[in-house]
Amino acid sequence: MKRRTFLGAATASLAATQLARPAFAAGSAARGYEVVARFWGAMPTGVTVSRRGRIFVNFPRWGDDVPFTVAELRGGKPVAYPNAEVNRQDAADLAGHLQSVQSVVVDPVDRLWILDTGSPLFAGSSYGGPKLVAVDLRTDRIVRTILFPPEVVPATSYPNDVRFDLRRGAAGMAFITDSGGPNGIIVVDLASGRSWRRLSGHPSVLPDPDFVPIIDGQPFMVRPAGGEPTSYETGSDGIALSADGRHLYYCPLSSRRLHRVATDALANPHATDADVAATVENLGFKPMADGLESDDKGRLYGGDLEHNAIWRRNPDGTYCTLAQGADLNWIDTLSVASDRHLYATANQLDRLAPFHEGQDLRRKPYLLVRLPIDAGPVKLG
Secondary structure, eight states, rough: OOEEOOSOHHHHHHHHHHHOOOBBBOOOOOOOEEEEEEEESSSSOHHHHTTTEEEEEEEOSSSOOOOSSSSETTEEEEEEEEOOTSSSSSSTTTTTTTTOEEEOOOOOOOTTEEEEEEOOOOOOOTTTTSSSEEEEEEEEEEEEEEOOOOOTTTTTTOEEEEETTTTSTTOOOEEEEEEESSSSEEEEEEOOOEEESSSEEEEEGGGTTTTEEEEEEEEEEOOTTTTEEEEOOOOEEEEEOOSSSEEEEEEEEESSEEEEEEEHHHTTTTOHHHHHTTEEEEEEEEOOOEEEEEBTTEEEEEETTTEEEEEEEEESSOEEEEOTTTOSEEEEEEEOOOSSSSEEOOOGGGGGGGGTOOOOOSSOEEEEEEESOOOOBBBOO
């Protein structure tokens, strides 16, 4: 993750937070949400729900004690999934073990896909570590492993989140945001396993210059013990497919803006960088968000990290707040399930020690919450 030295932008950023808010729909009001699970161990990031209501979560290896990096919730408790052995970190068998998983997603045909960054502690990856792993939920067995070559996912990359359109090609396509370096979008042909990069270094995937959000009333920055504060810079992160599959929405984490790009261009292995860039659209201001999600009614969802809230963007571009509360601290990943609920993890990432002069201010438990949305997941398959 790239970070820039803080050069006095905090006051300007605070003003932007207060004045440059998106157009929220008149009469918008926060609804209630329920806590699905509480996590007393490692910090979770991703969540996904199968058609039968099975809930899967993951825990990246960022420094917590992480006995397993992917889990299924059983009786409200996380259990290693698909088994303990594959969750064992093993530098001698990068391809055969899950090293540090950032995201889990159930696809339209009810397979669980696991996105392994291959980069514990953000230390960089080697071939075999970064991968997509598919699990058949009927048998709970791994049925596919797709490794990323170094020219697509170099050591400095950080594959972050993934979405699937199974109508494309012989077996579908996967789209992945790269939050490391260089920022961009990775496209995977699931039939052949071939992958390629798009929008690497494009302005739409980069963090905003001098971006300093205000969280808990103060500028959110990297604050090393005894060192100079620097701005936190992370590029392409949140990702969501439109209900019709024509567009991929994405956003840098260190920004308050939303973009989309034509999936036809992304999925064309013969398209040039200029061809893809020509389809990028700037959709304007949105709250600072980590993950994104979409539903089958053409709406988008995200967390408002500066206001402990969850928002929805309607097809007409207006926003409304669906939930807000002090315990919704750092909404990381969102997932629309077949039970017509939106699930979200709240993991207090902003309270990690690197942001507080070496002091870990997180207060367990971390939460998995859900709220009704009267919509289902996007089904492109």
